[in-house]
Amino acid sequence: MSGTAGVTVEFAGEYFPIESGGRFVVGREGDLELDENLFLHRHFLEISDDDGLWWLANVGTRLTATVTDSVGGVQAWLAPGARLPLVFETTTVVFSAGPTTYELTLHASEPTFRATKREHDDGGASTIGAVPLTLSQRLLILALAEPQLRRDGTGMSEIPTSAKAAERLGWTVTRFNRKLDNVCDKFDRVGVPGMRGGQRTFATNRRARLVEHVIASRLVSRDDLALLDVPLPADADAEGEGEPE
Incomplete structure (x- = not known):
């Protein structure tokens, strides 16, 4: 043609x-x-x-x-x-x-295959793909992906630093980084590539790779951003993980 x-x-x-x-x-x-x-x-x-x-x-x-x-x-x-x-x-x-x-x-214009939308109902559980997440882990992901999710359509956006994302959530940087370690480990265990790296580049690369994965997989959406403005329950970290404070 x-x-x-x-x-x-x-x-x-x-x-x-x-x-x-x-x-x-x-x-x-x-x-x-x-x-x-x-x-x-x-x-x-x-x-x-x-x-x-x-x-x-x-x-x-x-x-x-x-x-x-x-x-x-x-x-x-x-x-x-x-x-x-x-x-x-x-x-x-x-x-x-x-x-x-x-x-x-x-x-x-002439695709070989057509994608079929997956039908599922997670009953409101905080689960992304096959990885169960606590509410606080889901909030961490949303804080990092927020600029991308708020942008209309395609384009480019800056990934927040750990300090900026922690401030958005009202957390200390130490708490944020500990939870980021845990989230990246969870995705790494189910085979998502790029969640680990060398010491010098790990801090930047893992945030970028995490945002890429959740955006590309449609695992979070703009509608989820409303969670960022809801006070975090005191027992949010106890949802299925027992993550220590």
């Missing part, structure tokens, strides 16, 4: 159609120039038409991206040098460079 848009990239309210047989580069430079963030590769992601399929490739050397279908039912971690076929009608791509998280959406 020469001359028609096979894939359209959506970012911050702008749309970039890619013609069949085309190639589209995302990074500090390229067809979609995100910003002057020096943590971001000059060329990071490449979308191309090859062998009858559209592909998303990570052409960077350090950063990774989280890729999901429109309902968060399928998730992949796109490492440097890897590529994935764009088989869904809508694909969400979330990644972080330094303290900034970016989200863009890829729309395929």
